[in-house]
Amino acid sequence: xxxxxxxRFIHLKKHWLSFIFWLILPxxxxxxxxxxxxxxxxxxxxPVGMVLEESTRQSLTLYxxxxxxxxxxxxxxxxxxxxxxxxxxxxxxxxxxxxGYEESIRQGNRNRLVTSYHSNLxxxxxxxxxxxxxxxxxxTGRSKTAYIVNxxxxxxxxxxxxxxxxxxxxxxxxxxxxxxLKNSFSYSDIxxxxxxxxxxxxxxxxxxxxxxxxxxxxxxxxxxxxxxxxTRQRFFFLNISHHRYLLRNLVxxxxxxxxxxxxxxxxxxxxxxxxxxxxxxxxxSFKLMILLGSFLVALCFRKLFNxxxxxxxxxxxxxxxxxxxxxxxxxxxxxxxxxxLNPFHAFLAEEITMIWTIILTAFTIVWYFRKENDRNA
Numbered sequence: 444x445x446x447x448x449x450x451r452f453i454h455l456k457k458h459w460l461s462f463i464f465w466l467i468l469p470x471x472x473x474x475x476x477x478x479x480x481x482x483x484x485x486x487x488x489x490p491v492g493m494v495l496e497e498s499t500r501q502s503l504t505l506y507x508x509x510x511x512x513x514x515x516x517x518x519x520x521x522x523x524x525x526x527x528x529x530x531x532x533x534x535x536x537x538x539x540x541x542x543g544y545e546e547s548i549r550q551g552n553r554n555r556l557v558t559s560y561h562s563n564l565x566x567x568x569x570x571x572x573x574x575x576x577x578x579x580x581x582x583t584g585r586s587k588t589a590y591i592v593n594x595x596x597x598x599x600x601x602x603x604x605x606x607x608x609x610x611x612x613x614x615x616x617x618x619x620x621x622x623x624l625k626n627s628f629s630y631s632d633i634x635x636x637x638x639x640x641x642x643x644x645x646x647x648x649x650x651x652x653x654x655x656x657x658x659x660x661x662x663x664x665x666x667x668x669x670x671x672x673x674t675r676q677r678f679f680f681l682n683i684s685h686h687r688y689l690l691r692n693l694v695x696x697x698x699x700x701x702x703x704x705x706x707x708x709x710x711x712x713x714x715x716x717x718x719x720x721x722x723x724x725x726x727x728s729f730k731l732m733i734l735l736g737s738f739l740v741a742l743c744f745r746k747l748f749n750x751x752x753x754x755x756x757x758x759x760x761x762x763x764x765x766x767x768x769x770x771x772x773x774x775x776x777x778x779x780x781x782x783x784l785n786p787f788h789a790f791l792a793e794e795i796t797m798i799w800t801i802i803l804t805a806f807t808i809v810w811y812f813r814k815e816n817d818r819n820a
Contacts, residue, residue, distance in 0.1 A: 454665065465662045466700070469654040470707040476650050477715060488516035489567045492525035492537040501545035501582060508578050509538075515571065529560055536561040536568045538575060548582050647715040651707065652787055653762045655730065659737040660754035662696065666741035667750050686811050693738050697731070704730050722793060728800060729790040735803035736786075742810065761786065 455462055493509065495502055510517040518525075518534070525537040539558040547556055556579055561568040666689060683691075708726055712718050740757070744750040765787035789796040 465658040472654045473651045490516045492534045494522045494539040496542040499545040502540045536565045657758040659733045663737040663741045728796040732796045732800045
């Protein structure tokens with residue numbers, strides 16, 4: 444084994460730059476893609492100007508609700524500045540929370556609470572206006588509820604009466620803490636719920652998994668290089684068979700890549716996610732499946748160009764069909780067994796990869812123990 448390690452590092456000395464590049468690309472690529480996606484998300488937000496003519500609790504609550512919308516870039520301005528920016532098309536639209544907003548809400552008045560301005564280039568004005576109208580309707584609905592509760596208290600002679608502010612505040616807390624809308628339905632005898640789906644494109648581990656497949660395939664080009672006729676002839680004069688030599692190198696690469704993946708886990712988990720330490724086992728089991736698969740795929744090729752072309756195509760197919768980038772719920776709803784065939788399913792579900800690892804391990808064992816032609820086939 445010592446001689447195998449020494450030989451491997453002699454080979455790596457000639458290709459150390461490309462080896463390190465493919466080794467760290469999953470980590471660097473994941474961080475880069477996430478950063479670019481975040482910047483594009485900020486740039487794609489709709490610029491909206493907000494003017495507050497009063498700083499009451501209700502007006503500030505409305506402003507904060509609008510500001511919290513992830514699709515809007517809200518800028519608080521005075522009326523003159525907002526209208527000038529709108530004329531220059533620096534803002535998509537302007538909304539003015541009029542003076543007396545809270546008093547109108549308390550009285551149940553829904554007329555002329557907010558004034559809006561837009562230009563002929565305001566492409567999102569209607570959507571933003573409807574969103575703000577819905578928030579105002581929430582406020583008026585809470586106000587109406589407060590009066591109904593007080594009327595009921597008087598009708599049934601309740602000793603402890605709630606104030607208007609207490610009722611409104613309580614309804615806001617309930618809305619924040621409780622899941623007020625949950626739909627359940629069934630399709631083809633499969634129970635479904637409206638759980639919030641994760642955005643696979645912005646999932647750091649989904650991106651890392653796709654890049655890890657591609658990089659592992661490119662790292663394992665050494666298998667193709669060392670199965671040439673000129674290289675295999677040397678093993679007639681050695682005490683180790685070609686199969687055993689390749690298998691030992693597989694172990695070396697597995698250890699190196701495992702160490703790099705543990706570092707990647709620490710960095711990605713610290714910056715983007717909050718996975719439990721047990722997730723390392725999930726990650727390593729997934730990576731073992733990738734390494735075994737890359738090794739077996741490389742054994743099927745004699746020419747590097749064909750191997751590289753197939754590696755890129757295979758990565759694209761797996762990335763699309765696995766759901767790591769694009770959602771595949773429509774596919775899995777018709778083909779329920781697809782999730783078991785999906786090599787990414789267990790990893791994305793934070794489970795240890797078992798089925799594909801066992802299958803690929805079995806293929807590796809069969810390859811190793813099959814009869815060698817002249818001891819080096």
